[in-house]
Amino acid sequence: DGGITQSPKYLFRKEGQNVTLSCEQNLNHDAMYWYRQDPGQGLRLIYYSQIVNDFQKGDIAEGYSVSREKKESFPLTVTSAQKNPTAFYLCACSSGRRITGELFFGEGSRLTVL
Amino acid sequence: QQQVKQSPQSLIVQKGGIPIINCAYENTAFDYFPWYQQFPGKGPALLIAIRPDVSEKKEGRFTISFNKSAKQFSLHIMDSQPGDSATYFCAAILNTGGFKTIFGAGTRLFVKA
Numbered sequence: 431d432g433g434i435t436q437s438p439k440y441l442f443r444k445e446g447q448n449v450t451l452s453c454e455q456n457l458n459h460d461a462m463y464w465y466r467q468d469p470g471q472g473l474r475l476i477y478y479s480q481i482v483n484d485f486q487k488g489d490i491a492e493g494y495s496v497s498r499e500k501k502e503s504f505p506l507t508v509t510s511a512q513k514n515p516t517a518f519y520l521c522a523c524s525s526g527r528r529i530t531g532e533l534f535f536g537e538g539s540r541l542t543v544l
Numbered sequence: 545q546q547q548v549k550q551s552p553q554s555l556i557v558q559k560g561g562i563p564i565i566n567c568a569y570e571n572t573a574f575d576y577f578p579w580y581q582q583f584p585g586k587g588p589a590l591l592i593a594i595r596p597d598v599s600e601k602k603e604g605r606f607t608i609s610f611n612k613s614a615k616q617f618s619l620h621i622m623d624s625q626p627g628d629s630a631t632y633f634c635a636a637i638l639n640t641g642g643f644k645t646i647f648g649a650g651t652r653l654f655v656k657a
Contacts, residue, residue, distance in 0.1 A: 436587075461642060472633065472649040473588070480642045520587050524643055530576045531643025535587030 432457045436521050436536035443508075443515070443543050451506045451539045453521035462504035463533065465520040466490060473520065479504055508541060516543045546571055548636050550648025557624055558656050565619045565651045567634035572615070574636035574646075579608065579619050582631045582650075591632070592619070624655045 434455040443449045453462065464476040475488030479498040493512025498504055504523075508515045518540050522533040549568045557563045567577075578593035594601045594608045594617065601608045605622040621628055634648040 470650075470652075473647045478642075522587075530578075530593065531637045531639060531645070532576070532578045532590050532593060533580075533588075533645055535580075535589065538585070538587045540585075 434521060434523055434534055434536040436519075436539050438539060439537065441539060441541045443541060445543055446510045448507055448509050449515075449541065451508070451519055451521075451541070453504045453506065453536060454502055455504075455521075455523045455534075455536075456502060457523060457525070457534060458501070459523035459525045459534070460501070461524045462498065463522045463524075464488075464494070464496065464504070464506045465522065467518040467520060467538075476506065476519075515541055517541060546638070546646050548634060548646050548648045550634050550651060552651060553649070554652040554654075556654045556656065559625060561624050561655070563621050563624055563628075563653055563655075565632055565634070565653075566616065567618065567648050568614075568616045569636050569646075570615065571636070571638070574638055576637040576639075577608070577610065577617050578635050578637065578645075579606075580633045580635065580647075582633065584630075588633060621653075624653075626655045626657045629654050 437452045461480045463478040465473040474490050476494050477496040479485035495507045520538050521536045555563050579591045580588035581591045582588040592603045592606045607620040610617045631650045631652050633650045636646050638644045
């Protein structure tokens, strides 16, 4: 079955540590995205990538970094520069071949900073 | 200009009721309007979507009504069930070479048994 997989599902981090969240998809979609969701709030775009080796900042990119070395993978690093990193992180992808652009989401990764 | 305003923030209905969630937008360049359903601790999943040249779309118990002149659209859930209790997000997609999705703030729905 095709899908998008995020890992780990839960992650705990001490202040000052960087942490990397994994996102892998086998849907052969061109575009991939990272969103942040805080309790009771909507989805805020962190970074997105439309093709391999290229990515753009979203609305809240400060304190985060990404890479897109393979079409299937779009890892997100939460750096120590992110002031309030505790949140639910969602990875998504969309096919550039469809004319509608709807997103397919992973199950999410919950990061807690201790 | 690129905001999508969603209301209400939360909604409680009895089983069998018809919850209605409303969204409004300003940018007439949006060309696709999906709704996503999210259960606690899970990622959102595409529920139903509509193009702006269509006034209504039904999929099972879920219906989108679209009013292009008013720049508003809404989700109706017929014969709602406790299993429909979730957070619902409306969205609008802009195609500018790549796709940009603007989300509403979400509506938390609780269906009482």
